[in-house]
Amino acid sequence: MSKGKDQHIVPHSKGWAVKSEGASKATKIFPTQQEAIEKGREIAINQQSELLIHNREGQIRERNSYGNDPHSSKG
Secondary structure, eight states: OOSSOOEEEEEETTEEEEEETTOSSOSEEESSHHHHHHHHHHHHHHHTOEEEEEOTTSOEEEEEESSOOTTSOOO
């Protein structure tokens, strides 16, 4: 189980947002997806959580794990 909340990069009316899992509001909004990804990656690394990047339709297109591999053996 990850220590922090997973970070999602999602489309937003003003560009792209970094949003923590379960949060009602975005952590931060950026004009480009790349800027949002960079900030989301920084947060995910600090929290040892996952970064989930969504496309414009809201579907997950990429997933990166920082500090917690969900595919490792669970004993």
